[in-house]
Amino acid sequence: MRQSNVYSACINGTNIQKVIVEVDITRGIPGISIVGMPDTAIYEARSRIRSAIQACGYTMPRGHIVINLAPSHIRKRGSGFDLAIALGILLASEQIIIPDIESYLIVGELSLSGQVRPVQGMLAYELFSKEERMTLLSGAKAGEALSVKGCDRRVLRWLSDIESPLCALSIRLSKAKRTEKNFNEVYGQDFAKRALCIAAAGRHSALMLGSAGAGKTMLAERFSSILPKLSEKEALESARIHSIKGLEFESILEGERPFRSPHHSISKAALIGGGYPIRAGEVSLAHNGVLFMDELSEFSHDTLQLLRQALDSGTISLSRSKEQVVLPAKFLLLAASNPCDCGNLYEQDKACTCTDNQLKRYAAKLKGPLIDRIDIVFHIKRASSHKLIAETKSQSSEELKSQVFKACSFKKWREEKEDVTCAHTERDRALLSCKFDRSAQKLLEKLAEQSALSARSLIKVLKVSRTIADLDEESSVKPDHLLEAFNYKVV
Amino acid sequence: MKEERFEISQDEPEYPESLKELEDAPQKLYVIGDIGLLKSLCVSIIGSRKSTPYGEAAAEFCAEVAVDHKLTVVSGAAIGCDLAAGLKTLECGGRSIAVLGSGADVVYPSQARKFLERLKRGEGLVISEQPWGHKPLRWTFPKRNRIIAALSRALIVVEAGFKSGTSSTAVAAFDLGREVYAVPGSIFAKSSQGCNQIISEGAGIIVDKLSLDVAFSQLYESFCMRREGEGSQLNQADPIIRALLSSPCDLESLQEILKMSSVVELMTMMSAYEIDGTVVKLRDGRYSLSSSAYNSSLQK
Numbered sequence: 001m002r003q004s005n006v007y008s009a010c011i012n013g014t015n016i017q018k019v020i021v022e023v024d025i026t027r028g029i030p031g032i033s034i035v036g037m038p039d040t041a042i043y044e045a046r047s048r049i050r051s052a053i054q055a056c057g058y059t060m061p062r063g064h065i066v067i068n069l070a071p072s073h074i075r076k077r078g079s080g081f082d083l084a085i086a087l088g089i090l091l092a093s094e095q096i097i098i099p100d101i102e103s104y105l106i107v108g109e110l111s112l113s114g115q116v117r118p119v120q121g122m123l124a125y126e127l128f129s130k131e132e133r134m135t136l137l138s139g140a141k142a143g144e145a146l147s148v149k150g151c152d153r154r155v156l157r158w159l160s161d162i163e164s165p166l167c168a169l170s171i172r173l174s175k176a177k178r179t180e181k182n183f184n185e186v187y188g189q190d191f192a193k194r195a196l197c198i199a200a201a202g203r204h205s206a207l208m209l210g211s212a213g214a215g216k217t218m219l220a221e222r223f224s225s226i227l228p229k230l231s232e233k234e235a236l237e238s239a240r241i242h243s244i245k246g247l248e249f250e251s252i253l254e255g256e257r258p259f260r261s262p263h264h265s266i267s268k269a270a271l272i273g274g275g276y277p278i279r280a281g282e283v284s285l286a287h288n289g290v291l292f293m294d295e296l297s298e299f300s301h302d303t304l305q306l307l308r309q310a311l312d313s314g315t316i317s318l319s320r321s322k323e324q325v326v327l328p329a330k331f332l333l334l335a336a337s338n339p340c341d342c343g344n345l346y347e348q349d350k351a352c353t354c355t356d357n358q359l360k361r362y363a364a365k366l367k368g369p370l371i372d373r374i375d376i377v378f379h380i381k382r383a384s385s386h387k388l389i390a391e392t393k394s395q396s397s398e399e400l401k402s403q404v405f406k407a408c409s410f411k412k413w414r415e416e417k418e419d420v421t422c423a424h425t426e427r428d429r430a431l432l433s434c435k436f437d438r439s440a441q442k443l444l445e446k447l448a449e450q451s452a453l454s455a456r457s458l459i460k461v462l463k464v465s466r467t468i469a470d471l472d473e474e475s476s477v478k479p480d481h482l483l484e485a486f487n488y489k490v491v
Numbered sequence: 492m493k494e495e496r497f498e499i500s501q502d503e504p505e506y507p508e509s510l511k512e513l514e515d516a517p518q519k520l521y522v523i524g525d526i527g528l529l530k531s532l533c534v535s536i537i538g539s540r541k542s543t544p545y546g547e548a549a550a551e552f553c554a555e556v557a558v559d560h561k562l563t564v565v566s567g568a569a570i571g572c573d574l575a576a577g578l579k580t581l582e583c584g585g586r587s588i589a590v591l592g593s594g595a596d597v598v599y600p601s602q603a604r605k606f607l608e609r610l611k612r613g614e615g616l617v618i619s620e621q622p623w624g625h626k627p628l629r630w631t632f633p634k635r636n637r638i639i640a641a642l643s644r645a646l647i648v649v650e651a652g653f654k655s656g657t658s659s660t661a662v663a664a665f666d667l668g669r670e671v672y673a674v675p676g677s678i679f680a681k682s683s684q685g686c687n688q689i690i691s692e693g694a695g696i697i698v699d700k701l702s703l704d705v706a707f708s709q710l711y712e713s714f715c716m717r718r719e720g721e722g723s724q725l726n727q728a729d730p731i732i733r734a735l736l737s738s739p740c741d742l743e744s745l746q747e748i749l750k751m752s753s754v755v756e757l758m759t760m761m762s763a764y765e766i767d768g769t770v771v772k773l774r775d776g777r778y779s780l781s782s783s784a785y786n787s788s789l790q791k
């Protein structure tokens with residue numbers, strides 16, 4: 001046999017493309033030519049493959065070797081084809097025999113000494129080979145385990161291991177829980193904790209306003225510790241995106257929700273995704289988790305504008321002349337900002353030096369394009385020193401998490417029971433799910449009349465009050481719930 | 492009614508005598524509106540631009556009493572206390588003079604546009620020593636403060652922070668031998684430090700309506716034509732109201748004062764008060780009694 005076909009795959013932006021590696025050895029001037037739109041990394045594979053084959057005791061066949069990567073109209077990227085090409089050459093020159101070669105998906109990079117290395121996005125390849133019902137043949141890092149249940153992944157350490165029985169990678173065992181950041185490390189701030197608890201229970205986007213050093217970032221970092229665990233499906237979705245980007249995803253597989261906090265200098269493409277081929281951005285990395293935007297007012301208007309679609313639909317659709325991609329982006333937005341330019345507006349012992357006009361301008365900037373997507377606004381003040389010292393017990397993440405969990409399951413139960421099909425608008429849905437009794441109805445009328453809330457803000461108050469009632473496991477919203485929700489109003 | 496513009500120089504009879512007492516009396520006054528008011532009995536009511544509902548309530552209260560005594564209210568038309576005093580004066584049917592730092596035909600600040608237009612159309616008078624079209628500049632405001640001080644026989648400071656332009660007006664009034672009154676505030680409130688300072692330097696204290704009535708009657712030999720007021724009674728037994736009467740508080744301090752463990756309960760109570768108009772949430776996150784609540788607390 002002077003020809004061979006093996007299967008490999010490469011990541012194209014966010015998708016995985018199956019590629020057939022065809023090897024043909026003909027008589028002619030010795031050399032390797034690769035066709036089928038390879039990139040530089042693949043061209044360079046020629047030298048790696050030559051050294052690896054020889055280092056493992058095989059011989060490089062004499063003659064001209066043509067390697068075709070099909071389908072040929074798609075650009076191929078990365079070093080993952082090394083292993084497939086090398087095995088293809090060995091098969092074509094009849095130095096090795098692999099039965100059922102069509103059932104293998106071969107992805108791996110070679111070192112000069114013939115060692116097989118894994119490439120970026122192994123989890124995505126595992127998912128893909130499971131879908132295709134193929135056996136994944138690849139390298140593995142020391143201590144690496146299988147991430148996707150039901151995927152058959154065989155590991156080669158050296159190129160020559162192909163001749164010995166292939167060892168299957170075993171599934172990752174869930175490790176002892178890492179000590180994650182806990183809310184009981186934040187003293188005081190009972191009001192902020194309550195607000196975050198509501199945000200977590202109802203998946204409301206929230207904005208924290210507070211001076212520098214008030215603890216905004218500290219609270220935000222602990223926010224994901226009170227969110228319900230990821231389901232297995234959600235965990236794989238999020239981990240896949242992280243894996244393709246080459247980021248750590250172990251904690252996600254354990255059920256911890258992703259927490260992303262992009263800096264305010266972030267470019268638009270890095271935030272929502274972009275480039276060619278289109279790669280996922282921060283919003284997709286925050287999928288099923290939290291997107292924390294510190295210093296909200298410092299983000300450029302245009303950047304924030306881009307988030308609106310994601311917040312509405314839970315997806316980002318990107319269109320370029322060559323491709324259209326829809327990326328998942330269902331995240332909870334948590335934003336933080338100073339209350340004013342000097343940052344001291346809420347502090348009683350420090351005077352705010354902003355002029356009235358400055359304050360107005362800042363408020364307008366803060367409102368920006370996102371304010372109508374934010375449900376909860378709350379203020380944070382520096383905890384008083386005696387609270388920092390004297391307080392012995394502070395609400396912990398576990399307490400809050402159990403409240404959130406209770407509320408979520410109650411909400412699920414309530415929604416199953418409810419028939420909201422007759423409600424077409426957001427307002428109808430909110431009103432219907434609240435099930436106001438007479439006293440609450442009266443209060444709502446008064447509230448709408450007196451407080452000069454816009455229709456949109458009023459609906460937000462309704463939605464938040466519904467979540468507060470869920471926290472109390474009440475099927476109808478009571479006046480007290482409505483009053484508390486009024487505290488978090490967005491004006 | 493069309494705006495009437497005048498330029499009055501020092502030797503003309505319309506030029507108010509009171510201004511001539513100034514060492515650097517303005518050579519020329521540029522005025523728009525009812526010029527007769529320059530000869531009327533005036534009281535100046537001023538206060539901080541960064542006002543709290545307390546300061547605004549005090550300004551409104553003083554303006555109302557001044558109108559009862561048929562006095563013209565002089566002010567700077569700045570946002571906050573000045574504007575509150577001016578608007579309340581017009582609301583009660585009184586007359587008001589706005590002394591501007593910019594040219595009299597320039598609208599500054601923009602929030603006072605409607606108020607200034609009402610004055611120019613005959614409900615009062617807008618006055619400036621700067622020529623027509625002069626822009627508002629940093630140094631023009633301290634200069635106009637001395638005119639506010641000089642125009643009236645009495646100056647009332649309703650609210651002033653520690654370093655405030657209001658203090659310079661008070662100093663000018665002291666120097667001219669005018670009567671200076673101030674509305675005291677909590678010694679813990681930053682927004683009242685200036686006022687309390689002025690009091691410690693010898694200003695009269697406004698204790699209640701009666702004390703202001705007496706002061707006005709003695710100074711201006713005026714009679715009070717009281718209109719009957721309405722208003723609901725404030726529940727002063729409630730610890731929240733008592734705490735807020737002394738100074739605005741944020742939720743954390745209220746929680747400590749009331750020794751409440753449940754944040755939810757406190758938020759619910761504050762919202763209820765906010766909805767019925769007893770308290771307002773300030774933009775710095777603190778809660779304060781609303782100006783109407785302050786005024787109803789004065790009615791015995």
